[in-house]
Amino acid sequence: MATEKQHFRIEGIYPQRQREFFMQRIKLPGGIISAEQARKVSEIADRFGRGLVHLTTRGSIELHWLSEHDLSPVAQLLASVGLVSRGACGGALRGVVCGSLGAAGAPQLEALTRQIHRHFTGNPRFEKLPKKFKIGIESDTRSGRHLIQDLGIVAVGTKDGRLRYNLWVAGGLGREPTPGFLLAEEVAEERLLPIIEVILRLYAAFTPAGKRLKHLVREIGQEEFRTRVLTDPAASEELPTAASLSASLVPQLVSPSHRLEAAVFAGELTGQRLSVLAGFAQQWADGILMVTGDQNIAFHLSGGSDPVAARHELARAGFTGTTRPERVAFRVCPGNHECMVGLAPTRDIAAVVLEQLGPVGEGLSWAISGCPNCCAQPQLAAAGIVVSRLLNEEGGRIPRFDLYRAGADPFAVPVEQNLPLDRLLEAIRLIG
Numbered sequence: 001m002a003t004e005k006q007h008f009r010i011e012g013i014y015p016q017r018q019r020e021f022f023m024q025r026i027k028l029p030g031g032i033i034s035a036e037q038a039r040k041v042s043e044i045a046d047r048f049g050r051g052l053v054h055l056t057t058r059g060s061i062e063l064h065w066l067s068e069h070d071l072s073p074v075a076q077l078l079a080s081v082g083l084v085s086r087g088a089c090g091g092a093l094r095g096v097v098c099g100s101l102g103a104a105g106a107p108q109l110e111a112l113t114r115q116i117h118r119h120f121t122g123n124p125r126f127e128k129l130p131k132k133f134k135i136g137i138e139s140d141t142r143s144g145r146h147l148i149q150d151l152g153i154v155a156v157g158t159k160d161g162r163l164r165y166n167l168w169v170a171g172g173l174g175r176e177p178t179p180g181f182l183l184a185e186e187v188a189e190e191r192l193l194p195i196i197e198v199i200l201r202l203y204a205a206f207t208p209a210g211k212r213l214k215h216l217v218r219e220i221g222q223e224e225f226r227t228r229v230l231t232d233p234a235a236s237e238e239l240p241t242a243a244s245l246s247a248s249l250v251p252q253l254v255s256p257s258h259r260l261e262a263a264v265f266a267g268e269l270t271g272q273r274l275s276v277l278a279g280f281a282q283q284w285a286d287g288i289l290m291v292t293g294d295q296n297i298a299f300h301l302s303g304g305s306d307p308v309a310a311r312h313e314l315a316r317a318g319f320t321g322t323t324r325p326e327r328v329a330f331r332v333c334p335g336n337h338e339c340m341v342g343l344a345p346t347r348d349i350a351a352v353v354l355e356q357l358g359p360v361g362e363g364l365s366w367a368i369s370g371c372p373n374c375c376a377q378p379q380l381a382a383a384g385i386v387v388s389r390l391l392n393e394e395g396g397r398i399p400r401f402d403l404y405r406a407g408a409d410p411f412a413v414p415v416e417q418n419l420p421l422d423r424l425l426e427a428i429r430l431i432g
Contacts, residue, residue, distance in 0.1 A: 008022070008071075008089075009089040009090030009091075010086065010087060010089070010090045010091075010092060010127055011075070011085055011086060011088075011089075012024060012025040012026065012027060012085030012086070012087070012088030012089050013025075013071060013085070013089065014089055014340070015340065016064060016065070016338050016339075016340065017336060017337075017338055017339055017340045017342065018065075018338070020067065020068075021064065021065050021066060021067060021338075022066045022067070022068065022070075022071060023062055023063065023064050023066070023338065024062065024063045024066055024071065024074055024075075024078075024085060025056070025060050025061070025062050025085055025088040025089055026041065026060060026061040026062070026063070026078060026083055026085055026088065027060055027084060027085050027086070027087065027088040027094070027095040027117075027121065028059055028060055028061065028083075028095060028291060029095065029096055029098075029113050029114050029117035029118075030059060030096065030097065030098035030101060030109075030110055030113040030114070030117075030137075030290070031058075031059025031060075031097065031098070031101075031290050031291035031292060031293075032059075032101075032110070032249060032250060032288060032289075032290055032291075033061070033083075033288075033289050033290075033291065034081075034249070034287055034288060034289075035278040035279070035281045035282040035287040035288070035289065036081055036278075036287070037081045037082065037083055038274055038275070038277065038278035038281070038289055039275055039278045040077060040078070040080070040081045040083070041053060041061055041063070041078075041083070041271070041274060042271035042272065042274045042275040042278065043077070043271070043275075044063060044074055044077050044078070044271075045063055045270075045271035045274070046271040046272070048063070048065075048066050048067075048070045048073075048074055049063040049064055049065045049066055049271075050064070050065045051270050051271045051272065052064060052065070052268065052269070052270060052271070053268075053269045053270070053271055053274050054267050054268060054269075054334060055264055055267040055268075055269060055291050055295040055296070055297070056267065056291070056295065056375075057267075057293050057294075057295060057331050057333075057375065057376055057377050058094065058095055058097050058134070058293070059095060059097050059098075059290075059291040059292070059293065060088060060095050060291070061291060062334075064334070064338045065338075084121060084122070086121055086122045087120070087121055087122070087127065089132075090127075090132070091127070091128055091129040091130060091131055091132065091133075092120075092126060092127050092129060092132070092133070093120040093121075093126055093129075093133045093134075093135065093200070094132050094133065094134050094135075095117070096113050096116045096117045096135045096136070096137065097113075097134075097135070097136045097137070097145075097293065098110065098113040098136070098137045098138070099136065099137075099138055099143055099145055099292075099293050100137070100138050100139035100140070100155075101250055101290060101298075101300070102253050102256075102259055102298075102300070103139035103140075103155075104139070105139055105155055106139075106248075106250065106252065106253065107247070107248040107250075107252060108155075108163060109137050109139060109155060110247065110248050110249070110250055111244065111247035111248060112137060112153070112189065112192070113137055114244075114247060115193070115241075115247075116135060116137075116192070116193070116196070119193055120196075125197075126197075126200050126204075128204070129200065129203060129204050130203065130204065130207040130208060130209050130210060130211050130212075131207075131209075131210055131211060131212050132150075132212070133150045133151075133200065133203065133212075133213065134148075134149050134150045134151075134172075135149055135150065135151045135152075135153065135196070136148075136149040136151075136152050136153070137152075137153045137154075137155075138152065138153070138154050138155070139154075139155050140154065140155070141154055143293075143380070144380050144410060144411070145293065145377075145380065146168045146171070146180065147168065147171045147179040147180045147410055147411070148171045148172060148173050148179075148180070148377065148379075148380065149168070149169075149171050149172075149180060150169065150170065150171065150172065150180075150199075150203075150212065150213045150214075151167065151168070151169050151196065151199060152167070152168035152169070152171060152180050153165050153166075153167060153168075153192065154166045154167075154168065156185070156186060159186060162188045162189065162190070163188070163189040164186040164187060164188060164189070165186075165187050165189065165192065166182060166184070166185050166186065166187070167182070167183045167184045167185075167187055167195070168180035168181065168182055168183065169181065169183045169199065169213065169217070169225075170212075170213045170214040170216075170217040170222075170225070171214065172212050172213075172214045173373075173374040173377060173379055173411075174212075174372065174373050174374055175372045175373070176214070177374070177379050177411050178214045178218075179410040179411065181217075181222050183225075183226055183229065183230075184226075184229075184230060188238065189241065190238035190239055190240065190241060191235070191236070191237070191238055191239075193239055194234050194235060194236075194237040194238070194239060195229065195235050197234065198229050198232045198234050198235045199213070199229055202216070202225075202228055202229065203216060206220075249286075249288050250286075250288050250290065250300050251285060251286045251288065251300040251301065251302050251303065252300070252303075253300050254301075254303065257307045258300060258301040258305070258307050259298060259299070259300055259301070260284075260298070260299045260301065260307070260310060260311060260314055261292065261296050261297070261298045261299070261321075262277055262280075262296060262297040262298075262299075262314060262319040263296050263319065263321055263325070263326035263327075264295055264296050264297060265325035265326065265330065265332075265350075266295070266325075266330065266332035266346070266347045266350055266351075267295030267331070267332055268332075268347060269297075273318070274297075276317050276318070277289060277297050277317070277319075280299070280313065280314060280317060281299055283313070284299060284301055284302060284305055284310045284313065285299035285300055285301055285302060285305075286302045288300070293331075293377075294329050294331055294365075295331055295332070324354050324357075324362070325351075325354060327362060328354060328357065328361075328362050328364075328366060329364075329365040329366065329381075330350055330353075330354070330365075330366040330367070330368075331365075331366070331367035331368070331376040331377060331378075331381065332346050332347055332350045332367070332368055332376055333346055333368070333369050333370050333375040333376040334346065334347075334370070335347065335349075335368075335370030335371075335387070336370060339370060339371075341370075341371045341373065342370035342371055342387075343370055343371050343387040343389070343390050343399050344370050344387040344399040345370075346368050346369070346370040346376075346387070349368060349385075349421070350366075350368050352421075352425065353366070353368070353385070353425070353428055356425050356428045356429045357428065357431070358429070358431065360431055361383070361428065361431045364381075364382035364383045364431070365381045365382045365383070366381055366382070366383050366384070366385070367380070367381035367383075367384045367385070368384070368385040368386075368387075369384075369385070369386050369387065370387050371386075371387055372386060372387075372388055374386060378404050378412065379404060379411035379412045379413075380411065380412070381404070381406070381412060382405070382406045382412070383403070383404065383405055383406075383412075383428075383431065384403075384404035384405075384412050385401055385402070385403060385404070385424065386401065386402045386404065386414075387399050387400070387401055388400055388401065388402045388417065388418065389418075398420065399421070400418045400419060400420065401418075401419045401420075401421065401424040402414045402416070402417045402418070402419070403415055403416045403417075403419065403424060403427055403428070
């Protein structure tokens, strides 16, 4: 293949734990994918990826088990339905997430998500960043997800006839969980793209390779960072916006009963089942599926649809929501099933954890990350598990686990650490 392997990352490709295979990440604005695109992903998974699809906590889709020879035809097939992966990995602006597509202002938030995605995807000025840069858009702060982004954009209503947003910056999880701080309040939508560009230029110019924005802020301080951003003349620029006929693809939510969700345990889905969900979306949801932050597939039913009939149809398709894996909100990263840095088989451990849950535990949100990078966002769950290390013991290198619980802090904190699996399960049983 002519393309050098060091260029794979910017195209959304990582080597897998099994060194002869690769993972292809598909970048979806706001987690939104059309039925046609979902069917194409299903076809690719069946043809090249052992029939499996992984849904991520940032609303992207990953295909594993691709050989190097598969990468070019896979890219061509994705492009044939308008799917791109540029910047889905590597030092670029990752997929823009929007966890509020069920909110009252969802069409405006979706339009903003698409605008940012379109502006920065493939933009060569912002493809050699020190590390990844993540943006999330929310209608409010209840989920806490604005705190884990390099830039969290939170809608705060309209003033002087213009949409306004609060900007939170320099958040992140991983080995050094850091909640973002409030950079600016009531910023007009027309200023958002210029401010994002200023932040990205500062990040690229003053941050060492391999470090996130939170590192720069830690070095120079919040006030200095705020001053550098907001006194830059470019940050005051306003770019005129024009309404787009295609800005909103998701059917506007009529009532909570018109939002349905197909639960996907551990974010792992067969291509065949994804194709079934694409068919459901075509019939009931204007042909639109949404990958949620909890690794499920959500639908907003079309106007005039009967939500009871739609729910029965989804159940007939095999998404009943009645089994324990479907009932419990459980985010799961690939772990050492496929990921190079994974320390334990997360899907297997999650299945074992589910068997230990009592009524109280089933009512909690859960997440397990196979390494301290915390891709499954355990610090945002009511109960989180992190595989923190491997210890050399008789029988090999044995994983140790940290158990997190949510409390008054912005993030869940570890309540027990360095547990072997049997003690982790004992602690989980005590939750009730």
